Amino acid sequence: xxxxxxxxxxxxxxxxxxxxxxxxxxxxxxxxxxxxxxxxxxxxxxxxxxxxxxxxxxxxxxxxxxxxxxxxxxxxxxxxxxxxxxxxxxxxxxxxxxxxxxxxxxxxxxxxxxxxxxxxxxxxxxxxxxxxxxxxxxxxxxxxxxxxxxxxxxxxxxxxxxxxxxxxxxxxxxxxxxxxxxxxxxxxxxxxxxxxxxxxxxxxxxxxxxxxxxxxxxxxxxxxxxxxxxxxxxxxxxx
Amino acid sequence: xxxxxxxxxxxxxxxxxxxxxxxxxxxxxxxxxxxxxxxxxxxxxxxxxxxxxxxxxxxxxxxxxxxxxxxxxxxxxxxxxxxxxxxxxxxxxxxxxxxxxxxxxxxxxxxxxxxxxxxxxxxxxxxxxxxxxxxxxxxxxxxxxxxxxxxxxxxxxxxxxxxxxxxxxxxxxxxxxxxxxxxxxxxxxxxxxxxxxxxxxxxxxxxxxxxxxxxxxxxxxxxxxxxxxxxxxxxxxxxxxxxxxxxxxxxxxxxxxxxxxxxxxxxxxxxxxxxxxxxxxxxxxxxxxxxxxxxxxxxxxxxxxxxxxxxxxxxxxxxxxxxxxxxxxxxxxxxxxxxxxxxxxxxxxxxxxxxxxxxxxxxxxxxxxxxxxxxxxxxxxxxxxxxxxxxxxxxxxxxxxxxxxx
Ligand SMILES: Nc1ncnc2c1ncn2[C@@H]1O[C@H](COP(=O)(O)OP(=O)(O)OP(=O)(O)O)[C@@H](O)[C@H]1O
Ligand SMILES: [Mg+2]
Numbered sequence: 001x002x003x004x005x006x007x008x009x010x011x012x013x014x015x016x017x018x019x020x021x022x023x024x025x026x027x028x029x030x031x032x033x034x035x036x037x038x039x040x041x042x043x044x045x046x047x048x049x050x051x052x053x054x055x056x057x058x059x060x061x062x063x064x065x066x067x068x069x070x071x072x073x074x075x076x077x078x079x080x081x082x083x084x085x086x087x088x089x090x091x092x093x094x095x096x097x098x099x100x101x102x103x104x105x106x107x108x109x110x111x112x113x114x115x116x117x118x119x120x121x122x123x124x125x126x127x128x129x130x131x132x133x134x135x136x137x138x139x140x141x142x143x144x145x146x147x148x149x150x151x152x153x154x155x156x157x158x159x160x161x162x163x164x165x166x167x168x169x170x171x172x173x174x175x176x177x178x179x180x181x182x183x184x185x186x187x188x189x190x191x192x193x194x195x196x197x198x199x200x201x202x203x204x205x206x207x208x209x210x211x212x213x214x215x216x217x218x219x220x221x222x223x224x225x226x227x228x229x230x231x232x233x234x235x236x237x238x239x
Numbered sequence: 240x241x242x243x244x245x246x247x248x249x250x251x252x253x254x255x256x257x258x259x260x261x262x263x264x265x266x267x268x269x270x271x272x273x274x275x276x277x278x279x280x281x282x283x284x285x286x287x288x289x290x291x292x293x294x295x296x297x298x299x300x301x302x303x304x305x306x307x308x309x310x311x312x313x314x315x316x317x318x319x320x321x322x323x324x325x326x327x328x329x330x331x332x333x334x335x336x337x338x339x340x341x342x343x344x345x346x347x348x349x350x351x352x353x354x355x356x357x358x359x360x361x362x363x364x365x366x367x368x369x370x371x372x373x374x375x376x377x378x379x380x381x382x383x384x385x386x387x388x389x390x391x392x393x394x395x396x397x398x399x400x401x402x403x404x405x406x407x408x409x410x411x412x413x414x415x416x417x418x419x420x421x422x423x424x425x426x427x428x429x430x431x432x433x434x435x436x437x438x439x440x441x442x443x444x445x446x447x448x449x450x451x452x453x454x455x456x457x458x459x460x461x462x463x464x465x466x467x468x469x470x471x472x473x474x475x476x477x478x479x480x481x482x483x484x485x486x487x488x489x490x491x492x493x494x495x496x497x498x499x500x501x502x503x504x505x506x507x508x509x510x511x512x513x514x515x516x517x518x519x520x521x522x523x524x525x526x527x528x529x530x531x532x533x534x535x536x537x538x539x540x541x542x543x544x545x546x547x548x549x550x551x552x553x554x555x556x557x558x559x560x561x562x563x564x565x566x567x568x569x570x571x572x573x574x575x576x577x578x579x580x581x582x583x584x585x586x587x588x589x590x591x592x593x594x595x596x597x598x599x600x601x602x603x604x605x606x607x608x609x610x611x612x613x614x615x616x617x618x619x620x621x622x623x624x625x626x627x628x629x630x631x632x633x634x635x636x637x638x639x640x641x642x643x644x645x
Binding site for chain 1: 240241244248251255551552554555556557558559560561562563564565638639642
């Protein structure tokens with residue numbers, strides 16, 4: 001459960017300050033699949049950083065489940081991220097020389113999970129994210145872009161987070177591979193009840209979600225159910 | 240983050256950049272290695288100088304001409320070159336009850352020639368009591384006698400190094416003739432090799448009767464030092480004060496502070512030599528220490544580069560839940576691992592150098608356990624000190640900016 005109340009964010013650079021978010025309020029229930037959409041520079045990533053507990057709002061309150069995240073120290077934020085949030089980035093951000101499996105296990109290192117449990121959970125996440133076992137021991141720079149994004153999704157899943165945050169997850173992929181990755185999010189949302197927040201500037205991508213929050217110039221333009229959800233068939237989902 | 244994970248991450252990180260890790264470790268290896276070797280050589284020199292001082296003879300007090308100085312300034316100009324002690328002083332000292340034997344000497348350096356070859360060596364005018372007082376043994380021929388001294392005969396006993404230089408190793412020196420400052424001397428004996436090296440080579444000397452030395456070499460009646468042997472160790476102090484008051488009286492000096500001679504007992508000499516070799520060890524050690532600091536700067540340089548290169552990785556680790564402490568420990572562990580490895584290899588290198596110096600350079604050296612421990616401590620310390628700043632920098636990165644870093 002995400003509850004944002006009047007969130008604003010102002011960046012101060014010496015004498016000049018930029019207000020990027022101007023009082024944004026919305027809430028997202030568990031199990032929703034929401035797209036946050038808006039043009040470049042509208043404040044999407046800024047909003048994602050706050051929802052993802054990477055940054056604190058200048059004003060307003062943000063509650064994630066039962067935690068008030070808006071006024072925590074750096075290390076407390078790190079703890080929230082470890083327990084509740086899985087990130088998927090546009091540029092994958094994998095450790096290049098490490099194996100696929102080790103990349104997925106990385107969050108469990110900081111959660112201090114036992115080694116055997118780590119391997120078990122990482123392999124399960126990879127299967128859930130749609131990467132078959134034969135790839136698990138490859139180096140992460142030996143696989144295709146679509147597969148890399150699956151590894152990143154598996155890494156986001158491995159801590160069993162209450163929220164998966166994806167910032168332009170298809171930005172570095174061709175349209176077909178992007179479609180497949182989006183179908184993976186849809187499946188995880190449908191089958192495992194994961195809350196997914198997808199950030200994009202493309203309407204086409206946003207239309208894969210159930211609900212679209214449209215932001216512009218730091219405010220919410222519209223927030224409504226998506227009437228024509230694009231559903232990708234499972235049969236397309238292979239890499 | 241568990242310790243085993245920190246070690247695992249460190250292992251991966253260092254292995255993924257073998258060449259750079261290796262070169263950085265090399266800096267520490269050279270630093271630690273040279274510290275170990277230099278301290279070993281310094282301490283070895285100290286040991287060998289002390290034992291050679293002991294081998295000068297037992298329970299000795301040495302009287303030098305010139306003003307009294309503290310024991311730390313043994314090498315000061317003036318002492319030994321001043322002219323205030325005569326043979327008659329030595330004879331008077333020998334009548335003191337605590338004095339077992341007295342050995343005055345006149346020393347100078349001179350060119351010595353024999354059959355077309357020549358060498359520059361130290362010529363020491365002594366009395367027949369010298370071998371007994373100074374632990375010198377005669378290997379071939381014999382030392383000169385009282386009669387030969389009284390008549391100022393031109394006879395010489397040479398050290399083995401002088402024999403090697405003038406006649407060649409293994410050749411019979413006794414009976415040969417050498418020229419010292421234009422006068423012909425007959426070689427009547429050779430001393431037994433005593434060892435010692437460099438500036439302290441006791442085998443590179445020629446002994447002649449002291450009266451001969453005064454007549455033909457120095458041309459005056461003064462002596463350059465008087466060695467007095469006490470009956471036993473317990474009588475050293477009373478002998479030293481006895482010698483002092485006797486000489487003050489003989490030289491008509493009322494105030495001991497304006498004495499024209501100085502006395503030094505063997506303990507003073509050992510202390511003076513120790514302070515010289517201690518300074519020497521410190522000097523060598525600090526030169527080596529500087530190279531260690533350079534090695535440490537290499538570590539810092541590498542760690543800063545690593546942190547910059549891995550900015551995105553740090554951002555990612557923070558995004559998935561790494562705390563400041565996890566990040567800084569990871570980078571500290573990397574730098575300490577580098578210095579520890581360097582320290583270990585450096586100890587091996589230092590041991591090897593000091594072994595080689597002892598084996599091929601004939602300079603005593605000994606690697607002490609304390610210097611090995613010190614080296615380990617220092618290398619770990621360097622890892623922490625020079626790794627701290629880069630690690631802090633990594634831990635302090637803002638995850639959002641780090642993830643955006645190109
Ligand atoms: N650290 C910062 N300091 C100052 N201004 C910032 C900072 N970060 C972002 N901004 C500004 O905030 C505005 C919104 O940035 P943000 O990254 O949230 O946009 P976005 O919607 O994600 O755009 P895009 O689609 O291009 O990723 C931009 O004008 C940007 O210049
Ligand atoms: Mg953005």
